[in-house]
Amino acid sequence: MRPSPASPTLEDPAVARLSEVLGGPGGLHARGRWWTPLLVGCLLAGLLVVLGAGLRAGCSTDGWTANSPDFAPGCFSALPHAYVAGGGAEGVWPYGERVGDPSATPPAGEAPARYAVEGTQALAGATYLHAALASLVAPGPDVREERAGLPVADLYRDPDVRAEAAATILGAAVLVGLAAMLLVLVVARVRPLRAWDGSLVAGSPLLAVAALVDVGLVGVAFAAGAVLAVRRGKALAAGLMLGAAVTLTWAAWLVLAGLLVALAARALARDAAARLPGADPLTLVLVTALTWLAVSLPAIVTGAGVWRAGWRAALDDAAGTGSVRWVGTAAGGGGLPAYPLVALVVLALWIAAVAVLAFRAPRPPRPEQVVLLVVAAGAVLFAAGPADALVVLPFAVLARPRLEPLLGWQAVELAHAAVLWWTTTGALASGSATNDAPLAALTLLRVVALLVLAGWVVRDVAMPSRDPVGEERQLTSVRSNDVAV
Structure with missing residues (x-):
């Protein structure tokens, strides 16, 4: 018998309860011909990103400058800030000679650096996208030349520069919106019989709040695509996507580590049917490294010193608030x-420890389960803002597609984001004294929520019978079969 598609209202009690307001659990004739879960999910993801752009529309008057409330709830985005701080307002190549340490004494005959190196410049792919968005809204050569003679601080106060910086949000909304749709498509395709799992990503409020903080969601979509390619035994395609992803988001390296552990567990499995044929770990690592190098090469060739300084800034950066x-x-x-x-x-x-769990599990864990455990640990140790939660989102959905734990974790992430922005803008301050206690408490609660989410997955790996997606578990229909007697 051919397995039937999963129905979330029939297998997830939380979804079944919520479905009562829409007519109750799905029946035999609930599926339409063209209005599919995948189409609904893609459209919903795009609409949430557009909503995020709308939430930031009223912030453009403040210019998102370092001295204005750029961290205000619902407003914060690194893109307008990068437009000025990265030299986009005057068309500066982010790895060019005008980028470095402005406080350092330049060599004889050379002009001092105008823009400081930031940790994000170690991520060459993200820096290129910032420059590309800046080129879409930057003025002509005459205006850029005029701005080159002004102090950078004055550029932040220029109304034209503020308008251009705000326009980068619109360009990013198109790019990130497409990435969100791709992410929903990938999640839905990992297990075709569970296409509704993509809706758990598409309906996440994190997309509206955090997708436009930066362009990292593009890297998240590539990283999720790499997981899908590994599951289908296409190590070359997985390496290409993962190599691009690691130039856009730091967490992609953790995805690679999780995939290698999962592949090793599958290779050592006693049951040959549990292995992933064709997903060669060596090919995956080599292609990922070569792709990362190829994408980073323009930055290395045109500004090796700036590129290295970006890595140092990223590694030596002070603790991110939150x-x-x-x-x-x-x-x-x-x-x-x-x-x-x-x-x-x-x-x-x-x-x-995750490797030991995977090797000793009764059945080799699904790749997305291992990836979630590794990425969640990285989020606990290194994550600070709401954008980091987007890296966890698709793998949490793939590892444990149940509404209640996902909603609980995301509720904590949203509360953490709100308190983070309120703390940064001084909204919680008492007079001249800062009040960091609420943010510290929410940060620890966020760690607990991630560990609880990981704990569910650890239990599913150790007890495969409790896994709601089990690799060997067939999804059956409530419809009875015809029986010949």
């Missing part, structure tokens, strides 16, 4: 210089 490191720094009253090294050691030990 991160676990920030909580430790605030509680200790000082810096935590050894935190990056300690966090990497903890992450390596966690990946080793």
Whole structure:
């Protein structure tokens, strides 16, 4: 008997309860000919990204400058800031000679650097996209030349520059909206009989709140596509997508680590049917590395020093507000210089523990389960803002497509984002004194929510019979079969 498509109202009690307002659980004739779950999900994801752009429309008058409320709830986006801070307002190549350390004394005969290197410049793909969006709205050569003679601080106050910076949000909305639709498509295609799982991504409020914080969702879509390619045994395609993803979001390296653990567990499986034929780990690693190098090559060739400085800035950056490191720094009253090294050691030990779990599990875990466990650990150790939750979202849906745990985790993420922005803008301050306690509490609660989500997946791996998606479990229809007697 051919397995029938899954119906979320029949297998997820939470969805069944919510469906009562729309007529109750789906029946035998609930499927339309063209109004499919996949189409609905893609449209919904695009609409949420557009909603996110609309939420930021009223913020353009403040220019998103460093001295204005660019972190205001619903407003924050790194894109307008990058338009000025990255030199887009005057057409500067982000790895050119005008980028460096403005406070350093330049060599004899050379002009001082105008723009400081930021940690995001280690992500070459994201930096290229920033420059591309800037080129869409930047003025002509005459205006750019005139701006080159002004202090950078004055550019932030220029009304024309503010309008151009705001316009980058519209260009990003198109790009990120397409990426959101691609992400829904990928999640739906991982398990074709569970196309409704894509709707759990498409309906996430995180898309409206965080998708336009930066262009990282493009990398998330590529990383999820790599998981789909690995499941289909296409290591070359997976490497190409993952190599592009690691130039757009840091977490893609964690996706690679999770895939390697999953492939190793499948290769060591006693049951040959449980292996993933054709998904060669060596090919995956080599293609990923070569693709990353190819994408990064323009940055390396045109500004190797700036590119290296970007890596140093990313590794040595101070604790991001709202991160676990920030909580430790605030509680200790000082810096935590050894935190990056300690966090990497903890992450390596966690990946080793996940590998042991995968190798000793009764049945090799699904790749997305392993990836979720690794990515969640990275989010606990390094994530700070709501944009980092978008990396967890598709793999959480693929690993455990149940509405209640997903809603609980996302509710905590949204509360953390709101308190983060209120804290940054001083809305929670009492007089001249800052009030970091609510954000510290929400940060710890966010860690608990991620660990609980990971705990569900650990239980599913250790007890495959409890896995709602089980690899060997057939989805059956409530419709009876004809029986010949």
